[in-house]
Amino acid sequence: MSHQKSTATGGSKPRQSARERAYEMIGSAILAGTFAEGEFLDEAVLAREVGTSRTPVREALHRLQAERFVELVPRRGAQVRVVTATEMREIYQARFVIESDAITKICDRRLGPPPETRELIEAMETAGRNRNWNEFSQLDQVFHSSIVRHQGNAVLGEIYDSLRPRQVRLGVRTLTEGPERLSIIEREHRELEAALEGHDGPLSTSILNVHIQEVPKLVQAFSR
Amino acid sequence: MSHQKSTATGGSKPRQSARERAYEMIGSAILAGTFAEGEFLDEAVLAREVGTSRTPVREALHRLQAERFVELVPRRGAQVRVVTATEMREIYQARFVIESDAITKICDRRLGPPPETRELIEAMETAGRNRNWNEFSQLDQVFHSSIVRHQGNAVLGEIYDSLRPRQVRLGVRTLTEGPERLSIIEREHRELEAALEGHDGPLSTSILNVHIQEVPKLVQAFSR
DNA sequence: TGGATGCACCGTGTATACAAGGTGTCCACA
DNA sequence: TGTGGACACCTTGTATACACGGTGCATCCA
Incomplete structure (x- = not known):
């Protein structure tokens, strides 16, 4: 968006x-x-x-x-539109379905993480240190999007990206309200990169699963 | 659409x-x-x-x-927009990713097929006998959409449905050019229903995999 | 003769005027 | 006093007029 x-x-x-x-x-x-x-x-x-x-x-x-x-x-x-907690959970579920599929295929084909991964992770950590949430949020999107696109299916890439604006609607709020989560997110990103490097599909997927659940868990706390 | x-x-x-x-x-x-x-x-x-x-x-x-x-x-x-054979393949891949996820969850939760399944299958067979391709094509969409929606995630349901208009662009053509495939499609639908009834995830998924590959295979025949 | 520049035409982008439909209110009547 | 209906206003839907920008052609110069 x-x-x-x-x-x-x-x-x-x-x-x-x-x-x-x-x-x-x-x-x-x-x-x-x-x-x-x-x-x-x-x-x-x-x-x-x-x-x-x-x-x-x-x-x-x-x-x-x-x-x-x-x-x-x-x-x-x-x-x-009214955004319900249910819809938020569904959006994150949808993200997981698409991204975990991408990760599995990336590992099956032994592609390794996308080339820009390292650079993105470091940029995010910088943004995090500077308390620049918008930047952080955008880079997070690019990070995950690059993984999905690395798999090669442009249609799925577009669909994945289209989910972004919808989740942003609550994402920024959750981020600013729980900045202590930042280090957790950053650690998970590095773990995911390593797992992709090792072509370990199941491990990558389980890391992603935990990672993506982070946000909806937060959301549920102050949902209507 | x-x-x-x-x-x-x-x-x-x-x-x-x-x-x-x-x-x-x-x-x-x-x-x-x-x-x-x-x-x-x-x-x-x-x-x-x-x-x-x-x-x-x-x-x-x-x-x-x-x-x-x-x-x-x-x-x-x-x-x-120019529709390439690659894009068509990607659309069908995307369909498979979403629908197989739905099927897996339906079986895990032992939900069984959606209640309207039987009715839809019979309506399709009638439409097929009458050589009513538009009707057949629309019912096929409803059939698969109902499975995806049966899983409960409305966001994924919408995404799945949004793929429809794009594939229709070649779908009708392929259907009218290969009506002998009709009985194969009908048999696979019944097999899928039975597999869902038996809560057999892997079997359901493999049937779907073959089923969804039908069309892009046809497409590839006369692709640029 | 080939290339670059300027002009004219054409099609999209935006504004505004007009039409149509729905909602809420007010009044009349039971 | 409550309910039903009609009317007026307000907002969206559509048409049209105008502004802006780009493309292609023609002309001029090297």
Whole structure:
């Protein structure tokens, strides 16, 4: 999704389209919890706030529907989707199904970890030390995504990535509320890398299983 | 996706929106191969053909992008996506990953096949006898989707269903070109039902594996 | 004759005006 | 006082007009 342009990407203005601005503003507003869950969004109001007409706003809302941020009810408008604890668990289960499959295949074919793994792990540890949660979160996504894509199936790669924006909705919150988990995450990443290096499928999968369960466990603590 | 409304659904007009009409017309035109792969679609032309203005057409194109039918190139427009044999294989692999996971869990929990299974199998055999390929194809989707959803994870269910429109793009073609495969498909469905009934995970999975490979094998025959 | 530059045309991106449908309120009547 | 219906307002759905940017062609210069 790439809300909140990272410091690196936010350079010169590439003449961002109005639709893109609307998409990012509305998307991050939902992430930030500006709108109540279940609330209907008024296109005209949004347009005013973004500083454009309704047209780009409508297109942004359609994209947000595709990403499951809102529900488009005919003649009623865009309703902010309610994210339940159940759905969160399902998203993480889905992640595990796809990523563990990738890991198994990577080990079967003795591919080893993706080449950029080491670099990513170190970048994450730096971001962690600097308490830069957004950066940390994004790098975590790249780390896992690179594993899934290393397996070679682009369709599964896309699907895996599409789960990201949905989990981010709670991910940042959980991360900032439990930063002591950071060292655990980092250790697990290194363990996973080592297991992939050793082409040990079952071990890799069990590490991933524990690793991915980390977050939903946290979520459940303060779920509705 | 529900192009070509089935005979059952096509009853009285529920005041279908212009966007929906545009979506179905353009979508089925792509399925029918009316446009060349890689071709850029002209919004104004499409609007004229659908009988509406450009606005609903644009919204339809955005949805078709989400479903991977077209690629939206900024300032250039909607390009009909090229479907390669590789991508087809990847889609079927993805299906297998999700559905086999569902099957394994269904057997682990001793849930048995979904209640509607028997009914669906019989409806498919009727459709097959009547050489009604669209009906057959849709029922096949419902059959497999019901298995995935029987496992209980709605997110994985949605993802699985989203793969459908993409594979339909070649599915109908392969079906009409190889109708002798019909009895094989029907037999495998019954075998799968029996294996689920017996809570036999490995057997169910291996049946599914063979079953799902059927189509991409056909595809490869006349791939580029 | 080949390449580069500028201009014109065309198609997408955005804004705005208009149409249609639904929701809530207010009034009338039981 | 409660309930039912009609009307008005408000919001989405669609059409159209305008702005912006890119592509391709033609012309000019080397």
